[in-house]
Amino acid sequence: MPGAANGVFEMPKVTYLNAQEGIKSWLLTGDHKRIAILYLISISIFFALGGVFASLIRIELLTPGPELDAEMYNRAFTAHGIVMVFMFLIPAIPAVLGNFLLPIMIGARDLAFPKVNLLSWYLYMIGGLLTLTAMLMGGVDTGWTFYTPYSTTYSQSYVFLTGLGIFIMGFSSITTGLNFVITTHKMRAPGMTWSRLPLFVWSQYATSLVMLLGTPVIAITVVLLAAERVFGVGIFNPNLGGDPVLFQHLFWFYSHPAVYIMILPAMGVISELIAAFSRRRVFGYSFVAFSSLAIAIFGFLVWGHHLFVSGQSAYAGIIFSLLSFIVAIPSAVKVFNWTTTLYKGSISYETPMLYALAFIGLFAIGGLTGLFCAALGLDVHITDTYFIIAHFHYVMVGSTVIAYLGGIHYWWPKMTGRSYPEFWGKLSAMLIYVGFNLTFFPQFILGYLGMPRRYHVYPPEYQVLNILSTAGASVLAVGFLMPVFYLLWSLKYGPIAGPNPWGAKGLEWETASPPPTFNFDATPIVTQEAYAYDAEADEAAYQAALQQDKR
Amino acid sequence: MWAFLVTEVMFFGGLFLAYTFLRWKHHDAVVAASGHLDWILGGVNTGVLLISSLTMAMAVHAAQEGKRKATVNFLILTMILGAVFLGVKAFEYSHKWHDGLFPGFNFHWTENPAYAGGAEMFLFLYFVMTGLHGLHMVVGIGLVAWIIKRANRGDFTPEYNIPVEITGLYWHFVDIVWIFLYPLLYLIQPPHH
Amino acid sequence: MSGHIVPKKTYYTIFLLLMVLLAVTVLIAYLDLDHATGIGGLNIIVALSIAFTKMMLVVLYFMHMKWSSKLTWVFGGASILWLAIMLVITLADYFSRGWVMFTNR
Incomplete structure (x- = not known):
């Protein structure tokens, strides 16, 4: 890549990293970049924790018989779900990459409310630690969905404390969303019109809207859940005259859109990566931008497809099934636009691009199997089987985690000023890809054969596929661990990257790496969109160079 | 601020959904239980909140015109009215406790036993909804107190008074929630029955 | 504002x-x-x-x-619209529970 050569660049003297010293300057910072780093550290720790629980599950499922007892297994998969969903997937891309990049990408000094931003990190930590405390005390056995009346009336585990933690983390996500929406409206640099916004910012904006509209509903649902436990009243308990399906409606009214909180920012990352590494402007910019909004809006109309077998009315089931298919349209718009961007692009295969290409393939599988699940008749067969597990892991891990890692690699030089070792990066990307498919593809087959989720034992004929899956999980674990080492290594020994190691476009590459505290020395004036690549000019230069060589 | 209010609407929205479900499923029990709520006290409280919204609007008006004294006075009036509302609410709550209408801990339904379950759930929702509304009132009073302090210090001018306006928006929003809660909770059963 | x-x-x-x-x-x-x-x-x-x-x-x-920007109207409208989505679709489920669709002949 241009400019990536060693020794060409020098580290800038004053950056956001060394402008102030001491632990206090970090814990009381208002700098969106420092808060992003705080998030990065805490989220990585929680991700590792969730990974430990995942390993427990996979070890248990290695053999048909019980290694852990049923009670323990219930707590392990619940802990895995809660940690991964509420403490990793929902905050990961917005709170780390979004926090770091959104202000820089629109040419702002910071977010609109820096103190609120810091508050959101503290809320996240308090909520996270409460949930963690509940786990240390013995955990929860309800599954991450907290279905009633089990969770309200019968479960003997720490539902209340965990609920409180999730409630508080919800406010962390609301404050982040509020900050992003207002920043995007009010803080854009001169010339940064809506039609010039990077697609990453569009997707963050759409995500923030979902956070604002959906998160309060889960908050109030958790309040009702906790109050029911305390008061011993049963709005969600059929024995006491209530209705458990009401809980499911309220829960999924948030938790389905929450899937889009997880995937939309990932799509934003991918749009940036594809454009940068194929050196073309994203094909159909406005379609990609508006499909983010469309997904955010349609995402609120489909929650009932989680309730097909819950006793909801058959008519509601049909309507929800039809509505669910609509979400496929904006998602497909994005995939087609990315592949069209690749076409005739000047593609290079650095680590972030490997992640981006992996994303397209895995998201296609995850998305298309989603249509299986949205089909009312088929879903009755595959509900609560490993098919569902495989489907949402293809979307959550195969898409969101992959995009998150791709984004971390792509913007790592910007965040730290140093490049990571490319060989190790590529190797771990490939290991993750192989390990991921080996882990979760067998689960599609298992689910289709009828293996139910959330059981710690299974009939022996399922063992081969389960061994494959556990083997894949080990490869995946190695793939996830490698970046921890080489990224930390690069902090000290990585080559100095310079402001624009990828030769990419966009405001974030016009400031120093790492950027100064207020991002730009002078407020930038934007005169063109973020994807002013010229693939044909690049191609011509390449051909000219070839001619030169032949002579 | 409006973006924040959207969040608040959805926060209460979940409760309204639960309420609608309950009313649909246990209509007669809800009617019977609602008869135990004091529509006069509820009505007085509605009036108190509406007056407080007026004083709040006048406070914002005074701040926009740069009248510091009037701003502070109207804000103090708003705060007092908010406190009156909470006082009446506390009186109602203690009454419910004495009547054995406090779900979970002190609930003794003496009428048609078929309605006991539905009535308990209705009163449960009554306490959750009015309780959360009361919590918002407490936060609102805190915000107004803070604004009074700033106004006294002379922070606000005709050019800069956004904090007053934002506090006003919040106060009016809490008022609106009550505008819906009153008929939905108190006025289900015609009072003359 | x-x-x-x-x-x-x-x-x-x-x-x-x-x-x-x-x-x-x-x-x-x-x-x-x-x-x-x-x-x-x-x-x-x-x-x-x-x-x-x-x-x-x-x-x-x-x-x-009444005197606010269009954006404010959008946010105000969105809150009502989303509340309506939640109430209407959920209630659509409850009200259609009793309906019979398939009968055994």
Whole structure:
């Protein structure tokens, strides 16, 4: 890549990293970049924790018989779900990459409310630690969905404390969303019109809207859940005259859109990566931008497809099934636009691009199997089987985690000023890809054969596929661990990257790496969109160079 | 601020959904239980909140015109009215406790036993909804107190008074929630029955 | 945000209207409209319409929505729309529970 050569660049003297010293300057910072780093550290720790629980599950499922007892297994998969969903997937891309990049990408000094931003990190930590405390005390056995009346009336585990933690983390996500929406409206640099916004910012904006509209509903649902436990009243308990399906409606009214909180920012990352590494402007910019909004809006109309077998009315089931298919349209718009961007692009295969290409393939599988699940008749067969597990892991891990890692690699030089070792990066990307498919593809087959989720034992004929899956999980674990080492290594020994190691476009590459505290020395004036690549000019230069060589 | 209010609407929205479900499923029990709520006290409280919204609007008006004294006075009036509302609410709550209408801990339904379950759930929702509304009132009073302090210090001018306006928006929003809660909770059963 | 100054008189007028509507709500509750007209649920419909009107008065005048930017309208509208989505779709489930679709012949 241009400019990536060693020794060409020098580290800038004053950056956001060394402008102030001491632990206090970090814990009381208002700098969106420092808060992003705080998030990065805490989220990585929680991700590792969730990974430990995942390993427990996979070890248990290695053999048909019980290694852990049923009670323990219930707590392990619940802990895995809660940690991964509420403490990793929902905050990961917005709170780390979004926090770091959104202000820089629109040419702002910071977010609109820096103190609120810091508050959101503290809320996240308090909520996270409460949930963690509940786990240390013995955990929860309800599954991450907290279905009633089990969770309200019968479960003997720490539902209340965990609920409180999730409630508080919800406010962390609301404050982040509020900050992003207002920043995007009010803080854009001169010339940064809506039609010039990077697609990453569009997707963050759409995500923030979902956070604002959906998160309060889960908050109030958790309040009702906790109050029911305390008061011993049963709005969600059929024995006491209530209705458990009401809980499911309220829960999924948030938790389905929450899937889009997880995937939309990932799509934003991918749009940036594809454009940068194929050196073309994203094909159909406005379609990609508006499909983010469309997904955010349609995402609120489909929650009932989680309730097909819950006793909801058959008519509601049909309507929800039809509505669910609509979400496929904006998602497909994005995939087609990315592949069209690749076409005739000047593609290079650095680590972030490997992640981006992996994303397209895995998201296609995850998305298309989603249509299986949205089909009312088929879903009755595959509900609560490993098919569902495989489907949402293809979307959550195969898409969101992959995009998150791709984004971390792509913007790592910007965040730290140093490049990571490319060989190790590529190797771990490939290991993750192989390990991921080996882990979760067998689960599609298992689910289709009828293996139910959330059981710690299974009939022996399922063992081969389960061994494959556990083997894949080990490869995946190695793939996830490698970046921890080489990224930390690069902090000290990585080559100095310079402001624009990828030769990419966009405001974030016009400031120093790492950027100064207020991002730009002078407020930038934007005169063109973020994807002013010229693939044909690049191609011509390449051909000219070839001619030169032949002579 | 409006973006924040959207969040608040959805926060209460979940409760309204639960309420609608309950009313649909246990209509007669809800009617019977609602008869135990004091529509006069509820009505007085509605009036108190509406007056407080007026004083709040006048406070914002005074701040926009740069009248510091009037701003502070109207804000103090708003705060007092908010406190009156909470006082009446506390009186109602203690009454419910004495009547054995406090779900979970002190609930003794003496009428048609078929309605006991539905009535308990209705009163449960009554306490959750009015309780959360009361919590918002407490936060609102805190915000107004803070604004009074700033106004006294002379922070606000005709050019800069956004904090007053934002506090006003919040106060009016809490008022609106009550505008819906009153008929939905108190006025289900015609009072003359 | 703090651009337009509304005359005091408007505030007083709106306040009086709100008080009148409050009185009407209570009065309506005294009348059993459902039985008197034979229209089921008329009481609640009227009560909610009045509450909605009161809300609009507060939003438009006390909260200055009438003089606010389009963006404010979008956010205000979105909150009502999303609340409606949640209520309508969920209730659609409950109200259609009893319907029979497939019969065994």
